[in-house]
Amino acid sequence: EAQVTQNPRYLITVTGKKLTVTCSQNMNHEYMSWYRQDPGLGLRQIYYSMNVEVTDKGDVPEGYKVSRKEKRNFPLILESPSPNQTSLYFCASSPRGENSPLHFGNGTRLTVT
């Protein structure tokens, strides 16, 4: 089954404790992206990747890192999480073209205390 898999679904952590949210897709998509969803703000892009070893900042990259060493994986790293990073996070992927729709994972709900 074609899918984008995020793990974990739920994560509660404390300020400053490094964490990684994994994202994997099995559709051979070039484009991958991370979003955070907050009430009233819709989805805001954190980072995106046009292909392996090519990543770029989105609208809200501060406090986050990503890497794209393999085509299928695009982990999101929070080196020192803070409470303002409490949010619902989505990974998405698509073929390269700008007319291609995104395929989304089921989300990771992160709480930082």
Place this chain on the structure above:
Amino acid sequence: AQSVTQLGSHVSVSEGALVLLRCNYSSSVPPYLFWYVQYPNQGLQLLLKYTSAATLVKGINGFEAEFKKSETSFHLTKPSAHMSDAAEYFCAVSARSGSARQLTFGSGTQLTVLP
């Protein structure tokens, strides 16, 4: 730069009534436009997309949207609402920006369907 505005963060309709969710966009290049739906505790799913082939686009679950360039709008409609349509709906615009893809989402509209 591009942007998306969804008018109305919450919309309520009665079951069987017309659904109209509004989306206006701005883009300096010809855009591609999408509507996504999000059910509780799930990721977003594609409802429909506009890619310049036809201005009236039909999607899943009886939804359709019309691209109006003069009004920079891409409103989503459904003739008769079902209870199962209750969800959050997002409009998105995608365009090329140099060698990259710029993709922007609206802030979403929560649709409530009343019995």
